[in-house]
Amino acid sequence: MPRKAQQRGKKKMDPAAMEYYFAPLEGNTGYVYRNVHYRFFPETDRYYTPFVAPNHTLRFRTKEMDDIDPAHNAGVPLVPQVLSNRSQECLWAIRELAQMGYKEVNLNLGCPVPTVARKRRGSGMLKYTQELDAFLEEVFEGVEGTGTAVSVKTRLGTDSTEEAEGLIGIYNRYPISELTVHPRSQKDMYKGTPDYDAFAAVLCKSRIPIVYNGNIFTGEDRDRLLERFPQVRKIMAGRGVLADPALIRVLKGGPALQKAELRAFHDALLDAYKKTLPGTNVVIGRMKEFWHYTGTLFPEGEKLRKEIRKARDLGAYEAAVRVLMSSVPMNGSYSGQ
Ligand SMILES: Cc1cc2nc3c(=O)[nH]c(=O)nc-3n(C[C@H](O)[C@H](O)[C@H](O)COP(=O)(O)O)c2cc1C
Incomplete structure (x- = not known):
């Protein structure tokens, strides 16, 4: 990757002034947790719901409805997330969420859980590039003119992060409002370190604003990331915030957890x-x-x-x-x- 292209015109910004999102974590960051967390740690710029997965019934499950219900999320900066590989069901969910008042909906193209991936959903959809392309085309056609922003959270491949370049070619064709990148493949699950070379390729080629996600557990992890990628402006952190609920405050230059x-x-x-x-x-x-x-x-x-x-x-x-x-x-x- 031409290093110059990555760095072009990109100065490192004050890391304390960057934006930090709390990743969705099914089983952990439901609405009860988010409300308590935001009360104690209001430095969090944005939360994402664990995914809702619409199906042919075109009804949210009770547990999903509970989590996305605006009455349960008052005052919390929240983006709901949808997991689907069927454009009509996905569009139904996006419209429902828009009617509830959500301005942005996030599409899950990252879930690595085998039972999900085997059904070509989440990161299991990434290697079926024609299906992915058709799905995105129908979704973005469906939301055009509605004013609802659609962002994507993605891994960089199903079998391997070598799929990254093809994926960014597809994503670049659509008006994705933000692309959160977790630089691992589905097969990687959470093993080893994220693939920073694959992330570099995406950062270089993306026309979409990028949010970095993966293994940011401390301020030092963030500093190392910015050393290599000074142009990163937004970071999403998950497990690190579950472990240390004050992590985002610390990343913004605030005091350590007491x-x-x-x-x-x-x-x-x-x-x-x-x-x-x-x-x-x-x-x-x-x-x-x-x-x-x-x-x-x-x-x-x-x-x-x-x-x-x-x-x-x-x-x-x-x-x-x-x-x-x-x-x-x-x-x-x-x-x-
Ligand atoms: C228990 C658990 C549940 C998760 N649930 C979701 C989810 O519902 N939607 C999603 O996009 N990612 C989900 N993820 C992935 C995280 O959002 C995040 O991408 C991943 O943990 C990597 O970030 P981290 O290294 O900062 O934790 C989950 C991860 C874990 C460990």
């Missing part, structure tokens, strides 16, 4: 889940997901983290959290494991 703050965030989240989720087991399950990521901030607390994982009732769960928070130093960081 233990007391994490405690307050945890308690507010637990409280909100108790009020909205059906039954203790579901609440505990959701909080164990929380600790799967945030527990990595407490590397010396493995025994207590195990107790949290084993907890069968709220009493045992809350006792283990209390001891972890009061007796173990918060000195670790998430590394993608």
Whole structure:
């Protein structure tokens, strides 16, 4: 890739002034979580919903409706995400979301989960380039003139990131409002490091504003990214924010997470889940997901983290959290494991 082309006229901007989005994470960043997170960490520029997947019934599932309902998301800067490979169902969902007041809808072309990908959806659709092209053509024809922006979140291939160049050729044909790129293929799942060379090729060739996504877990990760790609202006972070809910504030030059703050965030989240989720087991399950990521901030607390994982009732769960928070130093960081 001609390095000059990548760098042309692109000066590094103050990283604190960049925009940072919280990635959609099914099972973690539902509306209850997003509301509590935004209350504590309003530095987040934008949230994305985990995908809704319309089908021939042309009805959102109850759980999907709950998540996208504007009444459940008041005041939170939110973009709903749609997973589909059928243009008519996708257009139905986009129109419904537009009627709810959403100005932008994001298309999921990145989900690597095998059950999804096998059906040629998410990143499983990327290698069927003719189908992808026809799908995008019909979707963009359908939204033309409606005023609804359509953005895309994509991996860079189904089998390999070598598919990237072909993909960007397709994406460039459509008025995609923003292209969030996770530089891995479906087959890569979350293994290894993102393919920065493939990302360089996309950045160089894209006519669409690019959002970088993948393995930004700390300020140092962000700095390394900007060292190579000073023209990046927008970053989407997922697992890193789940682990350290203050990550976006830190990336914007704000203070690091404090233990007391994490405690307050945890308690507010637990409280909100108790009020909205059906039954203790579901609440505990959701909080164990929380600790799967945030527990990595407490590397010396493995025994207590195990107790949290084993907890069968709220009493045992809350006792283990209390001891972890009061007796173990918060000195670790998430590394993608
Ligand atoms: C548990 C989990 C659920 C996810 N759910 C979604 C989803 O619904 N939609 C989507 O576009 N990406 C989803 N992703 C992918 C993330 O949005 C993100 O692209 C990925 O984690 C890489 O970013 P990160 O390295 O900052 O975490 C999910 C990832 C994980 C780990």
